[in-house]
Amino acid sequence: DIVMTQSPDSLAVSLGERATINCKSSQSVLYTSNNKNYLAWYQQKPGQPPKLLIYWASSRESGVPDRFSGSGSGTDFTLTISSLQAEDVAVYYCHQYYSSPPYTFGQGTKLEIK
């Protein structure tokens, strides 16, 4: 099974500053036939279900603010929030859905305001 490891486990960033969350997979999630990385990012606020932010590692979901961006390929990925807003406080998860299941999530990164 593919293991997803996020870093850091928690992060405190000042309002307006950049937040960066990393995700590493134990094997590549790049499907070479279509050059797509089967990696998504989700945001979860307390008491709410997760919300899809990014799919295919860098495609922003409709309605997601453009301060959220995803990058990376193969085994190393990054979620960047370019200018942190108060409403971005949440736990963020990466998720691989490459090839055959099981599909696995990272352990989560808790983002707070400094």
Next chain:
Amino acid sequence: QVQLVESGGGVVQPGRSLRLSCTASGFTFSRYDMHWVRQAPGKGLEWVAVVSYDGSHEHYADSVKGRFTISRDNSKNMLYLQMNSLRAEDTAVYYCARGHEVGTTLHDGLDIWGQGTTVTVSS
């Protein structure tokens, strides 16, 4: 509007069974793979199972394989999770989520989630 609503959660003794349901509305249910994802109290997300759009394929996490069964009824826009031989470690909020649309190359990921239903396994 596009919506998923889970039901069927509750308190159950170890070793017993429970069936969760997920009612879909606002989209063509039969075109999408569907997933169950769970979250134990204070913990992260754990992917549980997926069923293909037509119900012909199922896959499970190792932690539930042989005990849980995912199924769907496209005529009723319903997704199910039959949970047998429940253990304390199955205690969690269970979410259903919409996955890949058959035949599309334009979008992916789990884009619609229900609010979840809580399962507590305790004697």
